[in-house]
Amino acid sequence: MPGSTENTGGNASAVPSVASGNAQPMTRREARALREAQEKAEKRGGKKRSEPAQAAAPQASEAELVVDLAPSAQDKAKTAHAKQRAKIVFEADKEQPNKVAQPASEQPVSVQPEPPHSDSEDLAETGEPDAQEAAIPPELLIGNPEPKKSRAGRNLPAAIGVGVVLLGIVLAGLFLYEPLLVFAVIVLSGIGCWEVARATTHAKTAVPQIPLYLASILLPVSAVLGGVEALGFSFVACILIALLFRLMEGLKGAVASVMSSVFIITWVPLLLSFALLMLEGDNGQWLIATILLLAVANDTFGYIVGVLIGKHPMAPKISPKKSWEGFSGSMIGSMAIGACAMYFWLDMPWWTGVILAFFTTIAATTGDFAESMVKRELGIKDMSNLLPGHGGIMDRLDSVLFVIPLGYLISHLLAWSVAVF
Numbered sequence: 001m002p003g004s005t006e007n008t009g010g011n012a013s014a015v016p017s018v019a020s021g022n023a024q025p026m027t028r029r030e031a032r033a034l035r036e037a038q039e040k041a042e043k044r045g046g047k048k049r050s051e052p053a054q055a056a057a058p059q060a061s062e063a064e065l066v067v068d069l070a071p072s073a074q075d076k077a078k079t080a081h082a083k084q085r086a087k088i089v090f091e092a093d094k095e096q097p098n099k100v101a102q103p104a105s106e107q108p109v110s111v112q113p114e115p116p117h118s119d120s121e122d123l124a125e126t127g128e129p130d131a132q133e134a135a136i137p138p139e140l141l142i143g144n145p146e147p148k149k150s151r152a153g154r155n156l157p158a159a160i161g162v163g164v165v166l167l168g169i170v171l172a173g174l175f176l177y178e179p180l181l182v183f184a185v186i187v188l189s190g191i192g193c194w195e196v197a198r199a200t201t202h203a204k205t206a207v208p209q210i211p212l213y214l215a216s217i218l219l220p221v222s223a224v225l226g227g228v229e230a231l232g233f234s235f236v237a238c239i240l241i242a243l244l245f246r247l248m249e250g251l252k253g254a255v256a257s258v259m260s261s262v263f264i265i266t267w268v269p270l271l272l273s274f275a276l277l278m279l280e281g282d283n284g285q286w287l288i289a290t291i292l293l294l295a296v297a298n299d300t301f302g303y304i305v306g307v308l309i310g311k312h313p314m315a316p317k318i319s320p321k322k323s324w325e326g327f328s329g330s331m332i333g334s335m336a337i338g339a340c341a342m343y344f345w346l347d348m349p350w351w352t353g354v355i356l357a358f359f360t361t362i363a364a365t366t367g368d369f370a371e372s373m374v375k376r377e378l379g380i381k382d383m384s385n386l387l388p389g390h391g392g393i394m395d396r397l398d399s400v401l402f403v404i405p406l407g408y409l410i411s412h413l414l415a416w417s418v419a420v421f
Contacts (some may be wrong), residue, residue, distance in 0.1 A: 178279070188397065192268040198383075208242060211241045215269045232268075235266075242262070265291050291408075297333050297337040305329025310324075314365075337353075360406060
């Protein structure tokens with residue numbers, strides 16, 4: 001009909017023709033994006049039509065089909081976005097002439113996903129200019145920095161306070177009332193045995209604790225009353241008692257339990273009792289004070305130098321914080337302290353203090369590594385939490401336990417060498 005022809009021609013004139021001279025040539029990416037948009041529009045238009053209506057409808061002209069399948073506003077936005085991205089890629093390809101262009105069929109089409117919808121009012125999340133900014137937590141503000149922790153990983157004021165109290169008790173027992181020192185050794189041995197026996201439960205090992213407490217009393221008293229011979233006899237007796245106690249509880253796990261008992265009795269009360277053996281000779285109190293001072297100097301100088309310049313760990317799998325630089329600081333500082341202590345306190349040549357400090361530094365470092373190895377094997381950080389800032393008693397006695405017996409031996413050898421030569 002004439003009216004129908006005019007209407008069709010009017011609609012067709014609204015659609016840009018590729019063949020017209022005014023249309024700008026499209027790139028292959030733009031043509032592909034436009035074709036995909038038209039295919040989506042065809043699918044959407046096909047769903048809206050019913051089958052009877054499609055059968056009865058006459059075949060439409062090409063112009064009517066273009067009008068019916070005109071893309072929606074969302075499709076137009078996607079098409080414009082695809083054109084813009086194609087233009088950017090085309091300009092980037094022009095800037096890189098050495099890059100070999102791939103065919104259009106092989107080039108991947110990157111489609112930027114739509115931003116996810118969010119009900120949040122945070123401007124940083126929604127990206128909307130009218131959205132309200134969420135409140136920033138106080139701990140993230142620049143004006144409120146997080147409190148700094150000690151580089152030592154512990155509470156230094158509490159650690160220093162506990163150390164001063166323990167040192168005061170030991171000095172009072174050395175120079176004021178000797179039974180107080182014996183009592184302190186017994187108490188420290190008992191607590192140390194309890195901490196280690198408690199820690200072995202992480203390895204599923206049950207250790208009878210009565211023989212441990214008996215050894216904590218018997219070994220120090222034997223060292224004071226009978227000397228080295230009585231100490232050795234008491235040690236063997238305590239091992240046999242631990243074996244008998246374990247046999248009464250059954251054979252399951254007996255080997256691990258007995259070996260743990262022997263290890264604990266040797267590690268804590270036996271090594272600690274050597275401090276009381278030093279009281280036998282002349283200036284025994286000053287010798288014990290010198291040995292303890294060297295142990296403290298080892299920890300102090302090692303900590304200071306290690307924190308300042310420590311970079312090369314000695315045994316990273318056992319104790320990552322102990323460095324060779326810290327060990328060197330411990331050695332030099334302990335030698336200086338030992339030379340002064342032996343010369344002024346014990347009236348011996350200064351070089352004896354250097355030799356004594358050399359061996360005690362090695363013993364103290366070995367003691368630190370020994371306890372660190374035990375704790376790593378058991379999967380614990382501290383033996384207990386009895387001492388604020390320190391952990392447990394064994395965390396403070398780790399180096400002292402190895403220094404005392406070696407210091408006892410070296411001091412006797414040095415005294416003999418000075419007397420002979």
